[in-house]
Structure formats: C-alpha cells, structure tokens
Amino acid sequence: MTDLHDLCRFPTRPITRGTYIPMLTLYLKSGIPATYTVEEAELFEQGIEDPVDLPSTTTPLHILMENVPVPAQSSLEEIETVSAMIDELFQWGAGWCHIDTKERTPACILVERGLKDSVYFTQMVEAGVRAELLLRKVGEHDMEFIDDIEMDFDPEMVEQTESDEAEKKEVNEKEEEEERAELADDPANNQETYLKTKLEYTDNALVTEKNRDGVMMDWESQLMQAGADSMASGTIDEDGSVDLEYVCLNIGFGMGIIDTMVEKHAVKPAKHYICEAHPDVLAKMRADGWFEMPNVVVLSGRWQEALPKLLEEGITFNGIYYDTYSEHYEDMLDLFDFVVGLLKPHGVFSFFNGLGGDRIVSYEVYKKVVELDLNNYGLAVTFTEMDAPKETLVESQQKMAADKAAEGESAWEGIKRAYWVCPVYYHPEAKFA
Numbered sequence: 001m002t003d004l005h006d007l008c009r010f011p012t013r014p015i016t017r018g019t020y021i022p023m024l025t026l027y028l029k030s031g032i033p034a035t036y037t038v039e040e041a042e043l044f045e046q047g048i049e050d051p052v053d054l055p056s057t058t059t060p061l062h063i064l065m066e067n068v069p070v071p072a073q074s075s076l077e078e079i080e081t082v083s084a085m086i087d088e089l090f091q092w093g094a095g096w097c098h099i100d101t102k103e104r105t106p107a108c109i110l111v112e113r114g115l116k117d118s119v120y121f122t123q124m125v126e127a128g129v130r131a132e133l134l135l136r137k138v139g140e141h142d143m144e145f146i147d148d149i150e151m152d153f154d155p156e157m158v159e160q161t162e163s164d165e166a167e168k169k170e171v172n173e174k175e176e177e178e179e180r181a182e183l184a185d186d187p188a189n190n191q192e193t194y195l196k197t198k199l200e201y202t203d204n205a206l207v208t209e210k211n212r213d214g215v216m217m218d219w220e221s222q223l224m225q226a227g228a229d230s231m232a233s234g235t236i237d238e239d240g241s242v243d244l245e246y247v248c249l250n251i252g253f254g255m256g257i258i259d260t261m262v263e264k265h266a267v268k269p270a271k272h273y274i275c276e277a278h279p280d281v282l283a284k285m286r287a288d289g290w291f292e293m294p295n296v297v298v299l300s301g302r303w304q305e306a307l308p309k310l311l312e313e314g315i316t317f318n319g320i321y322y323d324t325y326s327e328h329y330e331d332m333l334d335l336f337d338f339v340v341g342l343l344k345p346h347g348v349f350s351f352f353n354g355l356g357g358d359r360i361v362s363y364e365v366y367k368k369v370v371e372l373d374l375n376n377y378g379l380a381v382t383f384t385e386m387d388a389p390k391e392t393l394v395e396s397q398q399k400m401a402a403d404k405a406a407e408g409e410s411a412w413e414g415i416k417r418a419y420w421v422c423p424v425y426y427h428p429e430a431k432f433a
C-alpha cells in the first residue's frame, strides 16, 4: 500500500479540493505511476521490483471507485473534487480498462455499486472513447513511442537496467506470439478459420460444432425485428412519400431470423438481397429454398467481395442491415465506405449492435465511437433503447450480486462464451444527416 493508494480511499471527509488535489499531484509528480497497483506495492514490500507477469491489477482508479462516496451523499465540492482527481489520474496515464482481481474495470465497480448514472461513470466512458480513438490513430500511422529517456546514469546501473529490459521484452514478445497464434486459431476471431469451421444448427442457435461458440442465437429475435422494421422505414421519403420499390440488403444470414421477418413484413420487399459467406449456412439456405425465392438474390461469399460489384452495378437500397460473425470493428469501418455508396438518400442503415456488449462500460464506449465514426461518413445515428431479454442476464446478475439469487434459465446454457451482458440494447438507425 502506498500513500497514493491510501489517498484514494478518502481517509478524511469532507473531500476538499484544497487537500486532495495537491496531495494527489504531489504523489504523481514524485514518480508514483498513476497505474501503480496494490499488487505491485505488495510485491515491492517483499523485495520484488518490476514483476513481469501480473495477471490482474488493482489500480488507484479501482480503489477510488470502490471508495468514492455516493454522489447523493456528497456535497457539490466533494463531487467536483473526485471528478478532478479522476481527470488528474487520467492525465498521468491511468487506464479506463485495467482489470482488477475480480475482472472489473474501475467503471464496472461503479456499475456494481449502482453508480452508472454518476458523472464518474461518464468520465470513464469519455476516457475510453479518447483511448480508442488514439489507439486507432497510433495504428494508422504506425507510430513508435520512445520508452526510454537516456540519462546520465552510473554505467553499471544502465547495464543492469538494459539486461532487465531485454529479459522483459523477450517474455513479452513470447507472450504476444502465443496470443497471436491462439487468436489465429479461434474461429470467433479469425474469419479465415471461421469459414473453414464446421457449424451446427441447434433448436435455438447456430454454433460452431467443436467449440460451441454462439454464431447466432434466437434470443436476438426481438432485436432482429427492430432491424427489419428499420430497413422497411427506409422506404419513406423526407416529405412522407413512399418508395414502392422496396429494395433491401441483409449481410449475414445466420439463422435467417431477420430475413424471414423481412419476407413477412407488412412492407414487402421488391428485391431482397442476402449476402452470406459460410458454406454450411449457404447449404442451409439452399435446403430451405432461399435460392429459389423470386424476389431474393443470394450473394454467396464475403460482403468484401460482393459489395464492390453492387456498387459497380449502381444498385441502391432503402435498407441495409449488417450482422456478421468473426469480424472486427475495423471491418465495420470498411463497410461504412460501401454503405454511403449503396444507401438511397432516405435509406436506413442498421446493424446488430453488440460492440463491446460483454461489458457495460465497453458497450457505452463503442456506442459513442460508432456514432462519431458514422458522423464522419455524413450519417446521423439514433439509438432506441430496448430491454435486453432476461435470459441473457442470468449469469452476469449472478456474478454481480452473489447474494441475490438470479432467476430463470440462462440463454448461455451450453454456449462457450456469453457475448452479451448488458441490460439495455441500443438499436441503431443511421441515415444521411
């Protein structure tokens, strides 16, 4: 435990700006890193410096979030001082997504304490958005950071530090290599691997045969209905006139839930394009007669190959829906390039908004990031809040409140990883601004 950690427990009340901010700045300026963890401090006390492999880390921000008085029982000055402390920690490099021993980010602790609506939670989300955008810029420009400032040290000490650094680097590189190999092998992460992975349709899901990863599950039906409705709403012009030639494009067939809804919708599609890449899903579509339906055009293959052809042919859509598997946010950014070319002026683009859905704070961060990105493409997005189906929340409720018995059967029974834990789903609708 260091003085910095102690301060983050708010040993004295009221929390005054005059006391807390100078103390915090003093500790940070004296060289205690803003990410210095309780675990590191404990090891340091046992004589272990620079531990190489710490699986979880309780940072000053975690301690702060655990101990911050609830805003309803704080004065305005206390709230403002805590906010300023959070800002100060971020300025000195504190992280919004570090994980403590219970796998919680600082914001997760706020959620657990019922403080999701607090200004502190908003600060975590804003920090997350800044970090995501910065990371992207770093990636784009292939920037390198100077991580050592050469100083005039004792040569023996420099030698020792260099050999420690080299050892650390070697361990890190080995770990990164193993991680890369693992990810390349994971169908949920690597599209090439996914497209070669055998799939299985069960009663309520489409899963990878071996790993039991959920590719699509029927608890999403309600969300798909919202998607089908959004696409159909792209037939209505700004002046209220209706486009009778409703043309839509769904990317990712999965269980065919949204495509079935499109076909049964009150607004009938004149042309319904479906793009699907996986051979097992295409076989199911063939068996179920989708290839023979007169208004349906099946685009077999990845959207990355199919969409440029649609652009070339000058086809435009009232509605576009995107819900694939084993793709990443960067793929979605690539898709936006096509969406702006393929959407009619009054058309609607929507997608399965599961981005960051396995952690409430990440979900909020990605909601903001995707909004900013769509805005950059001239698309304005609105989010309709929908209650997430209860069966998806059983496990996360159990995890969060071990004292309260969570009710009902879990949607994740027999599924390897719960990819959704958020109580509210933000259904997106993007239109040209």
Ligand SMILES: C[S@@+](CC[C@H](N)C(=O)[O-])C[C@H]1O[C@@H](n2cnc3c(N)ncnc32)[C@H](O)[C@@H]1O
Residues within 6 Å of the ligand: 215, 216, 224, 251, 252, 253, 254, 255, 256, 257, 258, 259, 275, 276, 277, 278, 281, 301, 302, 303, 304, 323, 324, 325, 326, 327
């Ligand atoms: C989550 S499921 C879609 C579920 C669908 N919305 C429904 O209502 O049943 C994702 C689907 O996208 C397909 N897919 C994944 N990557 C793709 C890509 N690059 N191009 C086209 N389809 C892709 C998968 O094979 C899978 O069938």
